[in-house]
Amino acid sequence: MARENGEKTTAAAGGESKSSGETVESREWYMAAYSPQGIPTSDHLKLRNVSITLNSLPAGHVLAQTLWLSVDPFLRSMMSGTVDGLYLPQVDLGQVVKTFGIAKVVKSGDENYREGDVFLNPFQPVAEYAVLPANPALLRKIDVTGQISPLDYLSCLGVAGFAAWLGIVLLGDPKPGTNVFISAAGGGVGMVAGQLAKLRGCAVIGSTGSDQKVQLIKDEFGYDDAFNYNKEADFDVALTKYFPNGIDLYLDNVGGTMLEAVLNHVNSHAKVILCGMMSQYNKGWKEREGVRNLLNIVGKEVTMKGFMELSYMNHFGDFSKEMECHIVQGKIRTKHKIYHGIESFLESLESVFLSINDGKVVLQLV
Amino acid sequence: MARENGEKTTAAAGGESKSSGETVESREWYMAAYSPQGIPTSDHLKLRNVSITLNSLPAGHVLAQTLWLSVDPFLRSMMSGTVDGLYLPQVDLGQVVKTFGIAKVVKSGDENYREGDVFLNPFQPVAEYAVLPANPALLRKIDVTGQISPLDYLSCLGVAGFAAWLGIVLLGDPKPGTNVFISAAGGGVGMVAGQLAKLRGCAVIGSTGSDQKVQLIKDEFGYDDAFNYNKEADFDVALTKYFPNGIDLYLDNVGGTMLEAVLNHVNSHAKVILCGMMSQYNKGWKEREGVRNLLNIVGKEVTMKGFMELSYMNHFGDFSKEMECHIVQGKIRTKHKIYHGIESFLESLESVFLSINDGKVVLQLV
Structure with a gap:
């Protein structure tokens, strides 16, 4: 796994710091160059350090720490530079990649979210930390102490x-x-x-x-x-x-x-x-x-x-209800291939196309 | 157009004769050899003479003279010798080809059909004359003196x-x-x-x-x-x-x-x-x-x-009703490319794949 230190950028945030002083040090994967053919490599996806300033988290936002990320084949179609086949928008060059994930509120600037809340986000940045608009329609809080494992939210419920x-x-x-x-x-x-x-x-x-x-x-x-x-x-x-x-x-x-x-x-x-x-x-x-x-x-x-x-989000409620019922009743079993650490994102994405994993590929950050 | 005289076979029928004596002389196209590739030629489809004996038309049968035949691309898929793609049954070697057609009763051995009746037959032999079971579910009588042209029964109504x-x-x-x-x-x-x-x-x-x-x-x-x-x-x-x-x-x-x-x-x-x-x-x-x-x-x-x-024959009634209405109201116009004479069947079939015809290809026998 290539692990690179790209340019250092800053993002506005506020409150406690993971590191010292008034910033959180984070790493994130960004699109450095498109990959029209083949499995994307470290030429295309690069890891960079980012400092998030903590003293100015905007109102209506949260600072979140990413816990788990879903690594899915369709992400590849957002990295070719050509809108084709799946017709997904391409990740802009220089921008962080996003995927379905689970994150924890580290600091909140919104009354709907409190420190320690864990939520699902369909568009979680592939980053250790991120400042996100506190949109309840997107950031759906989950109970990680319940009967359903957080990993299941990324696999059978994701x-x-x-x-x-x-x-x-x-x-x-x-x-x-x-x-x-x-x-x-x-x-x-x-x-x-x-x-x-x-x-x-x-x-x-x-x-x-x-x-x-x-x-x-x-x-x-x-x-x-x-x-x-x-x-x-x-x-x-x-x-x-x-x-x-x-x-x-x-x-x-x-x-x-x-x-x-x-x-x-x-x-x-x-x-x-x-x-x-x-x-x-x-x-x-x-x-x-x-x-x-x-x-x-x-x-x-x-x-x-x-x-x-x-196109089927109007069915997501029915789906979740049915699937949660199956899980609680033990009717659906899951297996996860877990890659560890933000630095393993590229490796985990490559692996999806090599047919070397059992079950759902997940990146665990903490 | 190749016109060949194949072996002479006989079929039982009864009644009047087109020619003299107790037989009707007819010509029919049969499958002489399958054509796996390319447009079928006179190597594959051959015309032969048939004598139909008239003194023993079986009860529940009619002797019919073919008036028009529908020449359709899908017929090709019954001549390759391989069940493939359209999964249609292949014309048995030595057997007469059949297609949607219009025929006239020459002699009847069934009370439902009288001499002169004209009917549609989805499986009319590509032959000048044929002895057919008088099955009203298949042989649907039509009024050729009405508002609808017989040719339309083979095109927009066929x-x-x-x-x-x-x-x-x-x-x-x-x-x-x-x-x-x-x-x-x-x-x-x-x-x-x-x-x-x-x-x-x-x-x-x-x-x-x-x-x-x-x-x-x-x-x-x-x-x-x-x-x-x-x-x-x-x-x-x-x-x-x-x-x-x-x-x-x-x-x-x-x-x-x-x-x-x-x-x-x-x-x-x-x-x-x-x-x-x-x-x-x-x-x-x-x-x-x-x-x-x-x-x-x-x-x-x-x-x-x-x-x-x-698979959709349960909709044929609705279709016919709607289409007849369109025709009578002049809302659907048709054009027919008419080939003449039983001997032109092969030429008409070839022509379907050469994109040289305007509208529906029809073979007119009389």
């Missing part, structure tokens, strides 16, 4: 869990007994999606990137079966073996050749829910793998649907 | 019109003012689809294969604008020009590079209705053009849906 719920429950909506296939099944979305499909009474099979993860998703996440895509020379052969009766619902997290193979094995009126395409994010669109058999969508009368979570 | 109605009205269901794009706009489906979208108050633009057809679809079929895809070196440039505000609904009849280009120009929550993929039928799936930018389906939250007409 971006990944919501994607899984939207893909399986809201959009996929499979009947009991139908055949469900999930790619990247050992990742943050896949681990939740498989369990949700099992709760619906489906036959669920996943693909993942190692034998160890095949075992994990069968043992821990309730998949009926799974295969290691790195060991399958021909996905068509694999799907013929694992789906002798065809696929009714595919939750696609990878795109490319796996999606193409699936389209040769879908049943009539199958649904293909496109959640993301991890295998394609590190390429410009003209370099991505073309899917040649879309005519199957006609013949098999497939519905293929993509979604972005922000 | 396979092509039903596809257009399903794609635009039932599945696309566009709001007034939305931007609709239709490929193969000068063909049987496109000519009806554009008019249906205009009746819904949409802005409708089509692509077609010649300048003359560009003019036709603007002048006759009500398209707001159109372009000749053979003159556009870069579909992306064309779509940028014709859709400065993006595409809300795309009715795809061609697939391949046009579909890929469209996916770079769709608006959020666009619908892509896959009706067929004429540009891809003459290739095995591995040779088809891969679509590389399916990630746009995620970012733009597109719903892509394929359909086959047979």
Whole structure:
């Protein structure tokens, strides 16, 4: 992990200091250069020191210490410099990267937040400390002493869990007994999606990137079966073996050749829910793998649907309620791959594309 | 046009004879060899003479003379010898090809049909005469002296019109003012689809294969604008020009590079209705053009849906009623490219893939 000391900037804040005097010393990851191709490196993402002045925290703001951050594949699409595919806004050059996270109020300039309050923030800076507008619509307070682990707020109750719920429950909506296939099944979305499909009474099979993860998703996440895509020379052969009766619902997290193979094995009126395409994010669109058999969508009368979570925020309440209920009842199990320290953010992001993690990737800062 | 005299076979029938004695001499097209690639030729489809014996028409059958036949791109998918893409059953080798047609009862062995009755048959043999089971669920009698031309039963009221109605009205269901794009706009489906979208108050633009057809679809079929895809070196440039505000609904009849280009120009929550993929039928799936930018389906939250007409037969009544109403009120105009004589079937089928016809391709036998 490259750890660099970039330029030192200052931000206005007030109150106690982590270090001495009237500033808090913080480190943050910023976009130094865009990365059109490949996995971003230390050429693109750099760590810098920031001093936050404490004597002038603006009214209606809080100074927050970041506790945990969610590391998700879609972040990569905000770092290419090209609005493409996911159509997410790009991180401005020189600006700090943001992601879903959990932080603690260190000093408050707003009556709704008190020192020690812990909150979720969908747009938490990848920084040790940050001054944030005290917007209750964004910074949702959570009880970290309750039945739900803070990490679960970043996995099954966070971006990944919501994607899984939207893909399986809201959009996929499979009947009991139908055949469900999930790619990247050992990742943050896949681990939740498989369990949700099992709760619906489906036959669920996943693909993942190692034998160890095949075992994990069968043992821990309730998949009926799974295969290691790195060991399958021909996905068509694999799907013929694992789906002798065809696929009714595919939750696609990878795109490319796996999606193409699936389209040769879908049943009539199958649904293909496109959640993301991890295998394609590190390429410009003209370099991505073309899917040649879309005519199957006609013949098999497939519905293929993509979604972005922000369009479904009106369902977030229903999702949270259902998922919290599952967690408390022990019906959803989670696993987290935890990277430690702000300096590990780049490593954790790289790891997402190397298929080397079990479960949801999280960066723990404290 | 190759005109061949194949083996002479006989079929049982009864009653009057077109020729002399107790047989009717007929010619029919049969599948001599499958055509995995390219446009089928006289190597694959052959014409043969058949004698139908007239003295033993079975009870519950009719002897019918074929009047008109609908020549449609999807027929190609039943001639490759591989069940693929559209997943249609293949025409058995040595068997006569069948398509949607209009025929007249020459002799009846069933009380529901009388000599002179004219009926539609979704599976009419590509033959001058045929003995058919008198199944009222299949052989629907029509009044050829009424307000509706028999040819319209094969175009806007037939396979092509039903596809257009399903794609635009039932599945696309566009709001007034939305931007609709239709490929193969000068063909049987496109000519009806554009008019249906205009009746819904949409802005409708089509692509077609010649300048003359560009003019036709603007002048006759009500398209707001159109372009000749053979003159556009870069579909992306064309779509940028014709859709400065993006595409809300795309009715795809061609697939391949046009579909890929469209996916770079769709608006959020666009619908892509896959009706067929004429540009891809003459290739095995591995040779088809891969679509590389399916990630746009995620970012733009597109719903892509394929359909086959047979799954929607419960809507055929509603469709017919609405379309007949449009025709009688002069709201839907049609154009037919008529090929003449049973011997022209192969030529008419070839022509479908050469983009040389205006409107719906029909073979007229009498």
